[in-house]
Amino acid sequence: xxxxxxxxxxxxxxxxxxxxxxxxxxxxxxxxxxxxxxxxxxxxxxxxxxxxxxxxxxxxxxxxxxxxxxxxxxxxxxxxxxxxxxxxxxxxxxxxxxxxxxxxxxxxxxxxxxxxxxxxxxxxxxxxxxxxxxxxxxxxxxxxxxxxxxxxxxxxxxxxxxxxxxxxxxxxxxxxxxxxxxxxxxxxxxxxxxxxxxxxxxxxxxxxxxxxxxxxxxxxxxxxxxxxxxxxxxxxxxxxxxxxxxxxxxxxxxxxxxxxxxxxxxxxxxxxxxxxxxxxxxxxxxxxxxxxxxxxxxxxxxxxxxxxxxxxxxxxxx
Amino acid sequence: xxxxxxxxxxxxxxxxxxxxxxxxxxxxxxxxxxxxxxxxxxxxxxxxxxxxxxxxxxxxxxxxxxxxxxxxxxxxxxxxxxxxxxxxxxxxxxxxxxxxxxxxxxxxxxxxxxxxxxxxxxxxxxxxxxxxxxxxxxxxxxxxxxxxxxxxxxxxxxxxxxxxxxxxxxxxxxxxxxxxxxxxxxxxxxxxxxxxxxxxxxxxxxxxxxxxxxxxxxxxxxxxxxxxxxxxxxxxxxxxxxxxxxxxxxxxxxxxxxxxxxxxxxxxxxxxxxxxxxxxxxxxxxxxxxxxxxxxxxx
Numbered sequence: 001x002x003x004x005x006x007x008x009x010x011x012x013x014x015x016x017x018x019x020x021x022x023x024x025x026x027x028x029x030x031x032x033x034x035x036x037x038x039x040x041x042x043x044x045x046x047x048x049x050x051x052x053x054x055x056x057x058x059x060x061x062x063x064x065x066x067x068x069x070x071x072x073x074x075x076x077x078x079x080x081x082x083x084x085x086x087x088x089x090x091x092x093x094x095x096x097x098x099x100x101x102x103x104x105x106x107x108x109x110x111x112x113x114x115x116x117x118x119x120x121x122x123x124x125x126x127x128x129x130x131x132x133x134x135x136x137x138x139x140x141x142x143x144x145x146x147x148x149x150x151x152x153x154x155x156x157x158x159x160x161x162x163x164x165x166x167x168x169x170x171x172x173x174x175x176x177x178x179x180x181x182x183x184x185x186x187x188x189x190x191x192x193x194x195x196x197x198x199x200x201x202x203x204x205x206x207x208x209x210x211x212x213x214x215x216x217x218x219x220x221x222x223x224x225x226x227x228x229x230x231x232x233x234x235x236x237x238x239x240x241x242x243x244x245x246x247x248x249x250x251x252x253x254x255x256x257x258x259x260x261x262x263x264x265x266x267x268x269x270x271x272x273x274x275x276x277x278x279x280x281x282x283x284x285x286x287x288x289x290x291x292x293x294x295x296x297x298x299x300x301x302x303x304x305x306x307x308x309x310x311x312x313x314x315x316x317x318x
Numbered sequence: 319x320x321x322x323x324x325x326x327x328x329x330x331x332x333x334x335x336x337x338x339x340x341x342x343x344x345x346x347x348x349x350x351x352x353x354x355x356x357x358x359x360x361x362x363x364x365x366x367x368x369x370x371x372x373x374x375x376x377x378x379x380x381x382x383x384x385x386x387x388x389x390x391x392x393x394x395x396x397x398x399x400x401x402x403x404x405x406x407x408x409x410x411x412x413x414x415x416x417x418x419x420x421x422x423x424x425x426x427x428x429x430x431x432x433x434x435x436x437x438x439x440x441x442x443x444x445x446x447x448x449x450x451x452x453x454x455x456x457x458x459x460x461x462x463x464x465x466x467x468x469x470x471x472x473x474x475x476x477x478x479x480x481x482x483x484x485x486x487x488x489x490x491x492x493x494x495x496x497x498x499x500x501x502x503x504x505x506x507x508x509x510x511x512x513x514x515x516x517x518x519x520x521x522x523x524x525x526x527x528x529x530x531x532x533x534x535x536x537x538x539x540x541x542x543x544x545x546x547x548x549x550x551x552x553x554x555x556x557x558x559x560x561x562x563x564x565x566x567x568x569x570x571x572x573x574x575x576x577x578x579x580x581x582x583x584x585x586x587x588x589x590x591x592x593x594x595x596x597x598x599x600x601x602x603x604x605x606x607x608x609x610x611x612x613x614x615x616x617x
């Protein structure tokens with residue numbers, strides 16, 4: 001009943017006349033124009049993936065590519081680097097899913113367990129620091145620590161006699177993936193814990209008190225109250241991450257900064273390959289085709305993981 | 319604010335320090351050291367006069383300002399710094415305005431065609447055209463090699479708009495209705511009442527936009543080719559990419575130039591690139607954590 005009443009009231013309520021409606025419509029326009037211009041116009045440009053794009057002819061007049069327009073896709077799948085790049089992309093993305101999704105949850109819980117408010121606030125603030133800098137600065141910082149000639153870690157390890165020759169962490173292939181994961185952790189653990197801390201703050205304290213009365217310990221507190229509250233957020237963020245698998249877990253900037261000719265065998269991912277073939281080699285149609293393949297697979301992965309999550313945990317984006 | 323609230327469960331649980339609490343504090347200290355030390359090391363050694371011989375770990379024996387004099391004497395870096403500041407300030411302002419206007423309209427369920435607008439806004443978050451089509455589009459819009467290429471593409475983000483929308487929905491209707499009955503127009507209500515009480519959410523968006531603008535190097539690299547438009551983050555990215563090649567050359571030819579101290583200059587450039595954006599946080603922090611909480615909990 002009250003619901004109906006409210007609705008009826010709303011329809012004659014203040015601010016529902018045509019003038020106000022027009023203002024509201026006008027409020028949407030700037031964003032609408034930007035989105036159409038920046039996000040929708042390029043969707044037409046995607047058609048060059050099926051054409052042999054010619055700068056002078058333009059998108060519409062460029063001829064359809066051979067093999068019914070699928071030439072560039074066939075081309076990509078038959079290059080010898082294709083398998084390696086797909087493997088690198090998916091591998092690093094899976095490593096990120098396994099290694100980087102849960103530490104922010106742990107940090108949020110541990111931060112929340114700190115009893116001294118000042119210590120907690122300081123820890124929080126300091127843990128956000130690396131988020132503000134870009135990957136170029138981050139690379140510079142790690143370069144100082146890891147480089148073979150005067151890097152802090154190499155100097156220390158040599159001083160302590162643990163190694164006789166400096167290790168080139170930045171260009172040896174074996175160190176690439178651990179380095180990406182650890183620096184990724186360093187950069188985002190604090191920032192990504194904010195959202196979980198927010199959820200923990202919103203939990204009803206009565207629940208913890210009830211558990212304490214029932215004799216629950218700290219583990220029970222996490223297991224039966226905190227985690228069930230965090231799970232929906234965790235699931236949503238995990239699904240979103242699954243939609244980034246073909247982008248190497250959103251890793252373009254990082255891969256670009258840490259990648260060099262020495263570690264390219266393991267560092268090259270779809271995004272860096274797309275940029276290289278597109279901008280550096282000028283193969284517009286080919287690069288667009290690879291990009292389209294990436295976007296479509298990402299979308300499918302997002303939808304599939306959303307579905308799986310819905311069935312398994314009852315949590316989903318839509 | 320947040321720390322008071324979150325400190326509570328621990329206190330309600332048990333006031334005594336147990337082994338776990340000591341372990342927890344210890345873990346935090348280790349974590350904070352790992353997070354902060356790389357920054358400290360970079361700043362310290364950017365002032366280190368003996369950097370070429372030996373990096374400092376705790377404190378410098380001899381201090382120098384030379385690297386900073388080189389950095390601030392470099393026309394290209396100064397120019398990049400100015401461009402970075404300009405694009406950050408303007409880009410943030412534009413993004414906050416565009417997103418908050420749209421978010422306010424979309425937070426009203428009586429907005430006509432609301433579902434259509436939301437659909438239009440959400441689709442690009444799931445599917446994007448890719449880099450080359452985006453490039454060709456910017457080219458045909460005439461934005462390449464103009465300052466606008468930094469601003470226009472970052473004026474709207476669905477994620478930012480959602481945070482604002484959630485915030486606007488949380489404002490009691492009575493507040494706006496009272497103003498309307500007093501004869502205020504919708505625009506006046508928005509600018510006069512809604513925006514001032516939404517500062518936390520606006521600060522959150524501003525922080526996101528500012529960080530994204532300041533650190534963006536990609537657009538400078540691929541969408542501009544004039545030194546006039548260069549940005550600090552691109553100068554840095556370019557330097558480290560060249561460094562990779564210089565290192566290879568080092569390995570191959572044992573080439574070592576000791577007359578000049580490029581490491582120190584690079585560190586100083588890094589510090590100059592990192593400090594301004596880090597300085598923003600303490601100013602916005604007061605609002606920020608609160609704003610994000612509201613967005614995350616209700617969203």
